[in-house]
Amino acid sequence: MSKKPISFFIIGTGNVASFFTHTFTKGGLAPKGIFGRNKIAGTQISDRYNIPYFSDINNIPTDADIYIVAIKDAFISEISNLIPEVSGVVAHTSGTTSLEALKNHKRRGVFYPMQTLSTSVPFPEKNEFPILIEATNEIDLRFLYNLAFEFTSQVEFVNSYTREKYHLAAVMAANFTNQLLRVSKQLLAESELEFSLLKPLMLQQIKNSFTIGPEKAQTGPAKRNDSSVLQRHENLLSEHPEWQKLYRLLSDLIQLEEKK
Numbered sequence: 001m002s003k004k005p006i007s008f009f010i011i012g013t014g015n016v017a018s019f020f021t022h023t024f025t026k027g028g029l030a031p032k033g034i035f036g037r038n039k040i041a042g043t044q045i046s047d048r049y050n051i052p053y054f055s056d057i058n059n060i061p062t063d064a065d066i067y068i069v070a071i072k073d074a075f076i077s078e079i080s081n082l083i084p085e086v087s088g089v090v091a092h093t094s095g096t097t098s099l100e101a102l103k104n105h106k107r108r109g110v111f112y113p114m115q116t117l118s119t120s121v122p123f124p125e126k127n128e129f130p131i132l133i134e135a136t137n138e139i140d141l142r143f144l145y146n147l148a149f150e151f152t153s154q155v156e157f158v159n160s161y162t163r164e165k166y167h168l169a170a171v172m173a174a175n176f177t178n179q180l181l182r183v184s185k186q187l188l189a190e191s192e193l194e195f196s197l198l199k200p201l202m203l204q205q206i207k208n209s210f211t212i213g214p215e216k217a218q219t220g221p222a223k224r225n226d227s228s229v230l231q232r233h234e235n236l237l238s239e240h241p242e243w244q245k246l247y248r249l250l251s252d253l254i255q256l257e258e259k260k
Helices: 015-026 039-049 073-082 138-149 160-189 195-212 227-236 241-259
Strands: 007-011 030-035 066-069 089-092 108-113 131-135 155-157
Touching (some): 007 015, 066 138, 108 138, 108 160, 131 138, 160 195, 160 241
Parallel strands (some): 007 030, 007 066, 131 155
8 A cells, every 4th residue: 555645735925935846746745735925826836836825714625734934934823812722833944033923823844945045946855955844743843854854864853043144154155156256257247348258266165165164265455465456456445435335355264264
């Protein structure tokens, strides 16, 4: 007799909700449906994956094995209070929200994918990202672990405090780096120069940082304390005082770290 597939229900209609709908459906889990206040987005996901869409949270099925709450952090507690009593685990996907935001549910957990997710690019494939999990009891923790392990080999047990530290580090490493790339692209575009030429440099820098550590992989004029180059760079940024300030701040930080 074949094993009954795990059933899931998605609450939310954004990038993370789309990701889990895609991943779970592709992975052979049984969809129970999706709920979201954005009817257009919810219907689009529903049509794409052929699963039911619910506009009234009071009408959602209550027998799914897991309920993924993939919504903005500010609304997790509010929506949690609206979810009817269900038999499965209610798990949010936030990097910063405490497990206590779901305290009205007996079975609750966290299922946080530490990866940037956007419907504008293909979703990451198996084994390419970690999932951080948390639950209130060993049985549900093991359930979340086994579920996560279906899609990635990197599963970590963390508490709410540790998860928030990971999230902060992820924001600084990924979001801030992306913003710096955005500035770099705009800087080059002003002179009609090619942004793609930075790609080999960036890929090698990331490789070095995770091979020998970022403290050993640091290069550049700030590390060398090359004041003449630093000044020329600041002069080139004179028309963008906010970029100039950022350049100076990061250069000072590098030099401070090098003195330790």
